[in-house]
Amino acid sequence: MIYSIRLTIAHKYDQPAANSRHLIRVLPRIVRGRQSLTTHLLEIFPEPDSRSEAVDFFGNKTTSCTHRDYHAEMSIRLSCHVDMMSPQPWQDLTPDVAQLRVEYGRLTDLGPESPLHFLGPTKRLSPDQSMAQFAQDVFDPKDSTAANVIRIGRALHDAMTFDATATTVDTDASDAFRQKRGVCQDFTHIMIIALQALGIPAGYVSGYLRTLPPEGGVKLEGVDAMHAWVRAWCGPDQGWIEYDPTNATLVGTDHIVAGYGRDYSDVSPVRGHLRSSGGQKNTQGVDVAIVG
DSSP: OEEEEEEEEEEEEEEEEEEEEEEEOOSOOOBTTTEEEEEEEEEEESOOSEEEEEEOTTSOEEEEEEEOSOEEEEEEEEEEEEEEOOOOOOOOOOOBHHHHHHHHHTOOOOSTTOGGGGSSOOSSOOOOHHHHHHHHHHOOTTSBHHHHHHHHHHHHHHHOEEOTTTOOTTOOHHHHHHHTEEOHHHHHHHHHHHHHHTTOOEEEEEEEEOSSOOTTOOOOTTOSSOEEEEEEEOOTTTOEEEEETTTTEEOOTTEEEEEEESSHHHHOSEEEEEEOSSOEEEEEEEEEEEOO
16 A cells, blocks of 8 residues: 655744754654655755755654755655555564563663663653553553553543644643643653553654545544654564554554654654744644555
């Protein structure tokens, strides 16, 4: 199955900006056995004075650019095709959480896929007693790790309301959980903190979600912008599984990975700095469709 993805991110400044430097993470990853990036075009307007591509610690594709002269706006446009492979039949090969802790307690590898990086805290993830209690109330110590990941994700989906007006990109996860409202970033941060409170390594996934629902289905939440969901390490036999708490579902071919990290800061689509005065207005639009 081949997906076409089109993304536009636009920044308009109240006053012209100069000496800007941005780090962009919007290209889909190559994930062995799951997805491959077949073609892509990433355009930046105005044309930057310098531009370079790299791969960060977690294996995400990055583009860095600089603009020296004053400019009133800056936009990023991505067009690409991603070949999604059929998923393997679901099997739960995971131990219970007590055994999972023993498994990662034996690990010494600190490579980018090591679960030891995903036990918190981070800049955006802090232990929270209310989230820990929420996880504990749902947790079944006799069940498998994967079953508990799914159970907590579904419970969070039932407890929270998707509300694009309730939070901003800088809202703390504890504030979103307190009001029980937010967007996919909030759902994801809260679920990561809840899983880590139980000793389950969990991280943040940034990516894209198919815009159109399957025939007879319903439109999923979070499809007008880049999406976010959770990955949890479930032992050496199972490895990482991914769960979308915003839509209460295990991740399948409708979810296209752009970046893996510990929290939003590791995979934010655009981050940087510039010299200007006044504020700015940022907009984002995403279209994902099947083309073959």
